[in-house]
Amino acid sequence: MSIIEGLQDFVGDALALLTPVEASWQPTDLLPDLAGEGWRERLGAFREEASRLPAELLVVLVGNMVTEEALPNYAIALQRVARDATGTSETPWARWLRGWTAEENRHGDLLNAYLRLTGRVEMREVERTVQHLIRNGFSQGNEGDDYASLAYAAFQERATRLTHAKLGRLAAANGEGNLARICRKISADEARHEVFYTRVVGEVFERDPEGMILSYHATLRKLIAMPGARMADGRAPGLFEDYSAAVLRAGVYTTHDYAAVIRHLNTAWGVERRSLAGKAARAQDYICRQPERYELLAAEIECRALERAPARFSWLVDGLDR
Ligand SMILES: [Fe+2]
Ligand SMILES: [Fe+2]
Numbered sequence: 001m002s003i004i005e006g007l008q009d010f011v012g013d014a015l016a017l018l019t020p021v022e023a024s025w026q027p028t029d030l031l032p033d034l035a036g037e038g039w040r041e042r043l044g045a046f047r048e049e050a051s052r053l054p055a056e057l058l059v060v061l062v063g064n065m066v067t068e069e070a071l072p073n074y075a076i077a078l079q080r081v082a083r084d085a086t087g088t089s090e091t092p093w094a095r096w097l098r099g100w101t102a103e104e105n106r107h108g109d110l111l112n113a114y115l116r117l118t119g120r121v122e123m124r125e126v127e128r129t130v131q132h133l134i135r136n137g138f139s140q141g142n143e144g145d146d147y148a149s150l151a152y153a154a155f156q157e158r159a160t161r162l163t164h165a166k167l168g169r170l171a172a173a174n175g176e177g178n179l180a181r182i183c184r185k186i187s188a189d190e191a192r193h194e195v196f197y198t199r200v201v202g203e204v205f206e207r208d209p210e211g212m213i214l215s216y217h218a219t220l221r222k223l224i225a226m227p228g229a230r231m232a233d234g235r236a237p238g239l240f241e242d243y244s245a246a247v248l249r250a251g252v253y254t255t256h257d258y259a260a261v262i263r264h265l266n267t268a269w270g271v272e273r274r275s276l277a278g279k280a281a282r283a284q285d286y287i288c289r290q291p292e293r294y295e296l297l298a299a300e301i302e303c304r305a306l307e308r309a310p311a312r313f314s315w316l317v318d319g320l321d322r
Helices: 005-017 039-050 055-069 071-082 092-118 123-136 146-173 177-207 209-221 239-250 255-268 278-306
Strands: none
Touching (some): 005 092, 005 177, 039 177, 055 092, 055 146, 055 239, 071 123, 071 146, 092 123, 146 209, 177 209, 177 255, 239 278
16 A cells, blocks of 8 residues: 555545635635625626736736636546545545645636626637636646645645735735735635645655655755736736746745745654665755745845736736737
């Protein structure tokens, strides 16, 4: 039995991190009620508030939504680890995968509905981008290495948690309270998911420290690919790079955040304190140096991204030089 397979009981205990459907928020709870008396006023007030969001933040939100909407890509990737043999298996891993997917599915739905109701977005362009992204697929770069997939998931859940939370704070600072609330709700889900993947990787570290450190090392060897890296609108090339530059410009997720995520995970997994030898010790040394390395590279990476020639995002009604 593989280590991953042997984690069924551990994963079973961690299933409590999923929220039962009856206790879950649904997108409807965070959007104006369009049924019944007064819907025009409610929608009008909602749109008035949404108009306060600067276009720079709206573009970031669209990119985040597109990334969330490509959920099938990530579910396929995690299926390789969780292995739900029938699609309805009752093993803890299979139940986690389906429960996680069902919770994540609300994120794309909610952001999609929010953006549509603002009236500020060319929804057809956004929808085309989502379809392209799902067709283009997703690779975290270490397929077949289950440990690396789990380390990647822990990293991404934390990164998306920070991204949604920061965007929410910026929305609030601009007087857009509805979006602030939406981002907080999504971010809280990401936080629970982050705890799951971080715990599971922590347990793999206990059972197979050498194997886990080599896989974590493989994950960090290259700049960690973002889930939406293969997004395209079928128009200008380089859409993802333009979106990434917009994220940096808006200060929603920076190289400093990237470094902070690695630093946090290193601490959570006790990377520094493990006594390892040979190849594993070299990997450990490399991993421990990464937060500082990215801190030092931050200015250079950001300069390069911000030097991108301006172009236009097809996503916004009013357009925006990207
Ligand atoms: Fe999400
Ligand atoms: Fe997530």
